Amino acid sequence: MIRVVLPAHLRALARIHGEVHLEVTGPVTQRSVLDALEARYPMLCGTIRGHDGGPRRAFIRFFACELDLTHDSPDDPLPEAVAAGTEPYLVVGAMAGG
């Protein structure tokens, strides 16, 4: 079971309360987690990355285990703690002040 935490505006869009729990078959990567997320919540397509698995949107960040995974390959394995469900995969809206 993979735990995913979304920013508030995307939780509101998808009417999600709290974490999302996903089952991912095969390698646990950013791509496979986002594929599973979008399959369950189609309204999130295009809001985190481009349609059909396209590039990450510029002001979205991906964190886990106190690491910034934003610029990692989407096909790299996620940390073991994320794959095991002990740590969440965080989708974060970049900080924007002013």
Place this chain on the structure above:
Amino acid sequence: MSGVRVLAGTRKGAFVLTSDGTRKQWKISGPHFAGWEIYHVKGSPADPDRLYASQSSGWSGQVIQRSDDGGASWTPVGNQFSYQGTPGTHQWYDGTPHPWEFERVWHLEPSLDDPDTVYAGVEDAGLFRSADGGQSWQELPKLRGHESGPSWQPGAGGMCLHTILLDPVQRGRMFAAISAAGAFRSDDEGQTWRPINKGLQSEGIPDSDAEVGHCVHRLAMHPSRPDVLFMQKHWDVMRSDNGGESWREVSGNLPSDFGFPIDVHAHEPETIYVVPITSDAQHFPPEGKLRVYRSRTGGDEWEPLTAGLPQQNCYVNVLRDAMAVDTLDSCGVYFGTTGGQVYVSADSGDSWEPIVRDLPAVLSVEVQTLP
């Protein structure tokens, strides 16, 4: 008694304002989609319970929402806007070629007779159509593909297709306007397009009467007389009596002919409304006085409408999609400001009252007249 439903899009959500025909007591619903920019919300003329909303954010891009119950509940529908074919380029601010990139939907125009058909005007300037209630979107590519397209440049607010008018008499004829390319007309349901900017003069472009390149801010039409078009340009209020074939200036005695919205009275096709703004560099009303100007002669002769509007220290703007009229016997006129006020006049502009005063900056105002 019939009533009205005002649809306000703001920088931080959408609001639905409803009243009976007196337009005195209002019920406010919202914010819907709190925190998101709502560029436009509009109802279907064929089914007033069918609404479409353009929801966007810098973080998460474009979402289209649809309501089938007059705004009580909403469902996200399709948000994939892909330019047809190889997008090509337009001019960037520095004059270099820049690939067409979808940014957001500025305006949604539902079909006059099919609730499932809706047009979307987008930035970078393009026109899309959905025939399945917003689930999927297809570009009408000949507008963006016009031979002048590679020379189009964005205005300061982006290169947006912000106005779509559907001709209720000559079915299949439609008008679109783009900042800063100009006005365009199609006679075949959007399959082909041609510029209609003859008579426009714009000092901000190298050739002041060029075929394209004009910063048209808004077009308006009375449904009974679609050959007569009104235009608020960057500077100048213009009028065409031949479906856009040619234009003449009707700014007349306005204190400034810079502005954004323009609209037509529901029952008097020669009565039109604008909100003069000081200048392109000062986007607020002249002298700090918020005045709607009305012409009952289709332009040239204008009168200020001030009753109920702030006449000192007012420095808001009224954006291009933020004015609308209802079709009740005593025509209602509505507009929203960047200061978060939505004003109503239930007497064709003679007097005004705020419906709400403290919304986020208002981006758009539409009104539905309900049975």
